[in-house]
Amino acid sequence: MTDGTGRREPRNVPSLLNALRQDGFTGAVEVTGGAGGTLFLRDGLVGAVETPAAPSARSLLLKSGRIGEPDWEAALAALAETGDLARSLTGRGLVSAAELHLVCTAALYDGAFAMALQPVTGWRTDAGRVPELAAWPGQEPARLAEETALRQRTLREHLPSVAEFARRPVPPVSAAGRAGLDRLGARTRTVLLRADGRRTPRDLAFALGRGVYPVLLDLARAAPGGAGRAAEQPVPAPLLTARAAEPYAPAGAPSGDRPLPRRVPGGSGGRPRGRTQIPNAGPPAPVSGTGTGLPEESAP
Amino acid sequence: MKNLWTRSRLKEFGVKVLCQVFESEGVPVNALETVLGEIHSATGGPEAAAASGTALIDAATGLTYAEAGDCAAAGSGHDVWRLLALIEDGLHRAGAEGELESVTVTARHTYHLVSVLPRQGGDPVLLSAVLDRAHTNPALAARQLATAAEGLFA
Numbered sequence: 001m002t003d004g005t006g007r008r009e010p011r012n013v014p015s016l017l018n019a020l021r022q023d024g025f026t027g028a029v030e031v032t033g034g035a036g037g038t039l040f041l042r043d044g045l046v047g048a049v050e051t052p053a054a055p056s057a058r059s060l061l062l063k064s065g066r067i068g069e070p071d072w073e074a075a076l077a078a079l080a081e082t083g084d085l086a087r088s089l090t091g092r093g094l095v096s097a098a099e100l101h102l103v104c105t106a107a108l109y110d111g112a113f114a115m116a117l118q119p120v121t122g123w124r125t126d127a128g129r130v131p132e133l134a135a136w137p138g139q140e141p142a143r144l145a146e147e148t149a150l151r152q153r154t155l156r157e158h159l160p161s162v163a164e165f166a167r168r169p170v171p172p173v174s175a176a177g178r179a180g181l182d183r184l185g186a187r188t189r190t191v192l193l194r195a196d197g198r199r200t201p202r203d204l205a206f207a208l209g210r211g212v213y214p215v216l217l218d219l220a221r222a223a224p225g226g227a228g229r230a231a232e233q234p235v236p237a238p239l240l241t242a243r244a245a246e247p248y249a250p251a252g253a254p255s256g257d258r259p260l261p262r263r264v265p266g267g268s269g270g271r272p273r274g275r276t277q278i279p280n281a282g283p284p285a286p287v288s289g290t291g292t293g294l295p296e297e298s299a300p
Numbered sequence: 301m302k303n304l305w306t307r308s309r310l311k312e313f314g315v316k317v318l319c320q321v322f323e324s325e326g327v328p329v330n331a332l333e334t335v336l337g338e339i340h341s342a343t344g345g346p347e348a349a350a351a352s353g354t355a356l357i358d359a360a361t362g363l364t365y366a367e368a369g370d371c372a373a374a375g376s377g378h379d380v381w382r383l384l385a386l387i388e389d390g391l392h393r394a395g396a397e398g399e400l401e402s403v404t405v406t407a408r409h410t411y412h413l414v415s416v417l418p419r420q421g422g423d424p425v426l427l428s429a430v431l432d433r434a435h436t437n438p439a440l441a442a443r444q445l446a447t448a449a450e451g452l453f454a
Contacts, residue, residue: 066421099453101332102356102365103422109363147363150378154362183392186399187360187423214360214423221385 013120017141020044020125027127034118037111040131045138048104048131049111053118054212055205057100057107057133063209066103067094086133104135109147110211114202116148117163151213158220166216170195170204188218195219332356333366339427339448352410353430354445357381359416360423373430374412380428384414404438411438415445419453 010016013031020029021044029039037051050056061067067089075088082088090097155162173181173192181189194204205215336356353371357364362381374380388400405412411431418424427449431441 060422064421096453098332098335099419102425105332105365106358106361106363106423109361151361154378183395185388185392209421210423211361214358217361221389 013123014141014145016123017041017044017046017144021141025125025127027125028129028131029123029125030129031115031120031123033121034115037115038129038131039112040129040134042136042138044141045136046108046112046141046144047136047138048134049108049115050131051111051115053202054111054114055107055209056111057104059206060103060107060209060211061095063206065209100133101135104133105139106211107133108135108139109144110213112144113148113151114166114212116152117166155213155216155220158223162216165220166201166212169198169200170219172197184222188222191215191218192222333368335452336366337368339368339445339452352432355380355426355428357426357428358423359384359426365425369430371428371430373407373410374428377426377428380414380426384416384426402442404442406433406438409433411436411441413438413442413445415442415449417449417452425453 010019013029016029017039020041024043026042026044027040029041031037031039035051035053037049037053039046040048040050048057055063058072062069062072071092071094075085075092075094078088078092079085082091086097086100089095090100095103152162155165159165172195177192181192184192191204191208191210194207199207201216201219202212204210204219205212208215336354339354353367353369353374355364355367355371355374355377357377357380359381362376362378364377375383383405384400384403387403391400400416402413402415404414410433413429413431415427416424417427427445429441429445431438
């Protein structure tokens, strides 16, 4: 992005969006890295996010069965008269303006969340592009970043690494787990029953016509250790038994070559890069602990 | 009170909102917030509920789609989602069948009504309303909200 005002170049996507909000930018922001994606802005407000990482509003409407393929094709064919897909859809009574706005808003936040799970390598703005469907007047970039961060925090209550969980295929429900499925809601049950050991949470979201975040959340809450662990453990094992089952290690003996984390006076505030407190813990995941909600990597 | 928010009226209103969105260039109207505002005012009235705040929240994620009035007493959309998820999980673990339909929280000064609105082919939506307890018949208010919301996704 060219900046003739002499301001500092934005260092990540949230600060770029904040700057564009101040400028009242209208157009597209194409983000590269991972699956990439495009954010569509009007007066700096985000009205749509299109990314291969998450189902678009079109996918949500079609794959969920909300609108049938023939009706969709007919609406597309009528584009020449109306000049606008949203107007075609609502004008034919396929979906109300209120529901369309809701679906587009859901797709927008889900797209931003899915893009934030992957590292960003760069971006460029394009004032000419328009989205297929959008929820205008659009969302404040600050609220988008806040909601994305909240979603990551919520998932981290159940999962050690959100990005890792999102990449992995979802194992099918075991025979023992099937017995516990009755103790889950219908929505969660549907997701779990579509898992086949090959599909990732993203694939499941596309197959079901649901967002990536709601699918991840349902899976995380149903996973062993999650809040809804009823599927795998109908009767939770008593805590004391679980602890006693761990191998006993004498206090004096070193348990491995990795030392235990040790607090040092002033250590918590004095580290130049305070992302992790555990030695040898490896590089941080692209999304963990940023707190900004959207990817942190700088533009080239 | 005569309930004006029949299905046909909401449909008619939807068309009006649509026209506003596409015809007033440069000043787009958020269709959802406008409809919610009308649902919110539909629950007002001397012998019914004086709604102090109404919100539409995603039942699967807690994302707030639209708000009308003062919703602070109900907490954020995420708070409402957490409350319902907790109750739903507990009910399912206890062996309850079917899906949760609504929750009413009674506090000293307010009622907080949350209805789960199913949506064809999509995750449900929560209609959350905070009502002044002194001027509200909760049963009547719940019914009015349900009627007003009926046509939202028609």
